[in-house]
Amino acid sequence: MTQLKFINHLIDEYALQVSYDPYHDEGEVIFNLTMIKEDDLDAARLIMKEAYAAGVCVSNRVKFALSGERIGDFAIPAGHIGVVTMCSITVDAILLRQGIPLNPIGGGLVEIRDNVPKRFTTMIKYDSTTIDPTQVMIDQGTTHITDVIMTGTGSILANIRECHMEAETLLFNTLEDLTKAGITGVLEVGNPNSPLLGVPITTNYLGLAMIGGTNPIAAFIESGRWADTKAMKGLMDVAHFETMETI
Numbered sequence: 238m239t240q241l242k243f244i245n246h247l248i249d250e251y252a253l254q255v256s257y258d259p260y261h262d263e264g265e266v267i268f269n270l271t272m273i274k275e276d277d278l279d280a281a282r283l284i285m286k287e288a289y290a291a292g293v294c295v296s297n298r299v300k301f302a303l304s305g306e307r308i309g310d311f312a313i314p315a316g317h318i319g320v321v322t323m324c325s326i327t328v329d330a331i332l333l334r335q336g337i338p339l340n341p342i343g344g345g346l347v348e349i350r351d352n353v354p355k356r357f358t359t360m361i362k363y364d365s366t367t368i369d370p371t372q373v374m375i376d377q378g379t380t381h382i383t384d385v386i387m388t389g390t391g392s393i394l395a396n397i398r399e400c401h402m403e404a405e406t407l408l409f410n411t412l413e414d415l416t417k418a419g420i421t422g423v424l425e426v427g428n429p430n431s432p433l434l435g436v437p438i439t440t441n442y443l444g445l446a447m448i449g450g451t452n453p454i455a456a457f458i459e460s461g462r463w464a465d466t467k468a469m470k471g472l473m474d475v476a477h478f479e480t481m482e483t484i
Contacts, residue, residue, distance in 0.1 A: 244370075245363040247469065248329050248341050254472055255330035259414040267324040268473045270308055271454045271466035272317050281320060281457055282484050288453035289481040291386040292352075293393050295325040295422030295450040298478035309471040320454065321478070324469055325422050325447040328415065329398055335411050337404040340439065344370035344396035344449065346379060347424065347434060352389040354424050354446070356435035357397070369468035371396065371449040375458060382456040394449030395424055395434075399442035402429035408445070419480065422448035 242250075256264035273281055278301065288294050302308050302319035313319040329341050343362040348355045359379065361370035371394040374380055384391030400408050412423055424446040427433030433444030454466050 241367045243364055244366055244368070244469075245341050248326055248363065251326065251469070251472075252330040252333040255327060255334065257327060257331060257475055259331065259411070259418040259420065262418045263475060265472040265474050266327040267330065268470055269322045269324050269450050269454070269466060269468045270311065270470040271320040271322070271451070271464050272314070273320055273457070273462065273464050275304065275316055275318055277457075277462050278318050280460065280462060281318070284457045284460065285320075285453045285484065286481055287386050288382070288456050292421070293382060293385055293448055293452045293456075294322075294481070295328075295420065295448050295452075296323045297419040297421070297481045298323050298475065299453075299481060299484060300473075300478045301484070309473070311470075320464075321473065322450050322453065323420070323475075323478070324450040325396060326450075326469060328420065328422070328447055331415070332398075332400065332408065332411060335407060337408055337411070338401040339398050339445075340442070341396075341398045342436060342444075344374075344394070346374055346392045347395040347446070348392050349385045350390050352385075354395075354434060357395070358392065360436065371451050372466060372468040375451060375455045375466060378458075380452075380455040380459065382452050383459045386456060394452050394455060395446055396449060397433060397436050397444055397446045399438050399444050402441050402443050405429070405443065422450070424448050
């Protein structure tokens with residue numbers, strides 16, 4: 238019998254397995270896996286590029302796996318394409334491996350107005366769920382990512398964690414390395430001892446909000462096309478991904 242695991246415990250486990258080094262841009266990252274129909278491949282490529290151009294992707298990496306190709310222990314079924322995106326929880330694992338004390342808080346929807354993040358309107362805490370919160374939001378159809386892409390106003394998937402203020406310099410240095418490596422999903426960094434996007438932060442900590450890795454998939458689903466997504470599916474070497482500029 239498979240034991241249920243709350244997401245905060247799963248993040249701790251992945252932190253011990255993620256080997257990605259942003260400085261050298263190599264190693265394994267956490268990925269999300271989505272099934273789409275083969276006929277929708279061109280539409281998926283276009284939406285992924287639009288999402289990246291609008292700044293609602295966690296990174297510039299994606300992989301399209303063809304029918305029969307294996308992604309971890311899963312084989313892509315006939316008539317389908319597997320869309321592999323980087324999960325933003327990879328950042329939590331990297332920060333922990335850098336020795337930055339942090340507490341993953343949760344994920345949900347962030348209101349965007351004129352391309353500026355305003356507040357979390359929905360939040361599911363990681364210590365209260367066994368399913369990735371962003372996957373829940375996609376399944377409920379509550380996102381408005383296409384509106385953000387087209388007009389700069391809507392709602393996107395995001396998550397938040399808090400990092401100890403004593404590690405602030407190390408945090409910003411690591412985020413700079415991540416940005417250089419194409420992981421540009423930082424939504425906002427808060428001030429110590431201050432709420433971030435409406436979420437309370439523990440004393441002596443500061444908040445860090447990240448864009449959800451499945452935002453492009455949610456935008457694809459908003460277009461009326463079928464998709465089946467599984468967040469935090471496993472680990473993959475970053476060398477197997479393509480960049481958005483080349484898909």
